[in-house]
Amino acid sequence: MPAYIVMTREHTQDAQEMERYSEKAQAAREGHDPQPLAFYGDFEVLEGSAMEGAVILRFPDMAAARAWYESPAYQEARKHRFQAADYRVFIVDGLAEA
Template identity: 70%
Template sequence: MSAYVVFTREETTDPDELAQYAEKAPKARPGHDLTPLAFYGDFEVLEGNPMEGAVILRFPDKAAARAWYDSPAYQDAMKHRQKGSKYRVFIIDGLPE
C-alpha cells in the first residue's frame, strides 16, 4: 500500500537556512523510490491556519517513506529546514489498491 509524506510550511523564520535545505534535500532522493505529487504549487486554504506551501511525496509503503526520512542525507538537510521554518510533516497510508 502506498504511503505519502506530506509537508506543510507554516512560516519561514530564516530564509538562508531554508535555502540550504532546498539545496540539500534533493540529494536525499537517489536510492529511494519516491514520486513528488505536489510541490509548492498554487493552493487555496479552505479551512484551518494559513500556510506558505505544501509538498506531497508518494512512496511504495510506509517503510520506504521512513527509510527516506531517516536517511543520513535527509537528516542532514532536515536540520536546516527546522532552523529556517515551521513545518508540519506527517506520513499517511494510502488506500488499498
C-alpha cells in the same frame, strides 16, 4: 500499499537556511525515488491555519517513506529545515490501488 509524506510550510524565518535545506533535501532523494505529487504549487486553504506551501511525496509503502525520512542524508537536510521554517510533517497510508 502506497504511503505519502505530507509537509506543510507554515512560516519561513530564514530564507538562506531554506535554500540550504532545499539543496540537501533534493540530494537526499537519491536512491529513495519518491514521486512528487505536489511541490509548492498554487493552493487555497479551505480550513485550518494559514500556510505558505505544501509538498506531497508518494512512496511504495510506509517502510520506504520512513527509510527516506530517517536516512542520514535527509536527517542532515532536516537540520536546516528546523532553522529555516515551521513545518508540519506526517506520513499517511494510502489506499490499495484498484
